[in-house]
């Protein structure tokens with residue numbers, strides 16, 4: 001019976017927590033807060049949105065929607081970045097976690113002048129088959145066909161390697177790094193360490209699926225990402241901003257389920273030298 005699951009006290013407590021959070025969620029206030037983060041980062045979300053839709057519409061026939069839909073704010077952040085002087089000068093971009101290559105092609109369209117390196121697991125890495133239903137031969141074949149059709153284009157280099165080996169296989173340096181591979185410990189720790197060292201001074205690392213609630217998490221991500229970010233922030237002058245991944249109430253109202261895309265800026269020691 002559908003109600004049986006609520007006899008489990010912890011599931012029932014989670015159900016009540018989610019229901020209360022949904023009722024209390026103030027979308028307008030959340031949007032105002034997020035807009036302020038864009039502004040203080042020097043981004044224009046309205047122009048960014050137009051730019052993003054000009055890329056998304058021909059690609060998928062749909063415009064960006066993270067309020068009623070499930071698109072993630074990283075696409076909007078990339079679009080905003082691509083409009084800045086810094087973004088126009090970005091030459092090298094790394095994506096950790098290609099998956100089906102959708103973000104790879106969006107990055108290529110937004111930053112046509114840049115070389116894109118995108119990395120995903122080799123066929124024999126056990127995590128490949130144990131995630132995203134790729135143990136099903138039909139799913140795996142379709143995944144590879146879509147991924148390969150997207151990454152096989154000029155200006156994109158697909159590196160099939162566990163990200164642990166990136167410093168040897170594709171050391172960079174990079175202006176922009178999209179960290180979207182394994183979000184659990186230990187992968188998230190070496191990805192952040194590698195990303196930090198492979199990022200040029202003044203460059204950016206964007207980290208997907210960050211839970212800021214210590215009790216937050218799912219099968220693919222946990223609070224480990226935040227722990228690593230905090231570890232770095234305690235030891236370097238990195239600038240950190242957490243952007244809500246989806247404003248959609250179903251995804252964002254309960255803080256334990258709310259995920260962020262975190263933007264980390266690696267300072268350039270040459271800046272403000274004379275200040």
Ligand SMILES: C[S@@+](CC[C@H](N)C(=O)[O-])C[C@H]1O[C@@H](n2cnc3c(N)ncnc32)[C@H](O)[C@@H]1O
Pocket residue numbers: 095096097098099100101102103104119120121127128131161162163164180181182187
């Ligand atoms: C969430 S998907 C990436 C989605 C993609 N970046 C996008 O925006 O459409 C995560 C991908 O990371 C890959 N991955 C997980 N652990 C990895 C590792 N250690 N090295 C390389 N890729 C990894 C998975 O195989 C999976 O395809």
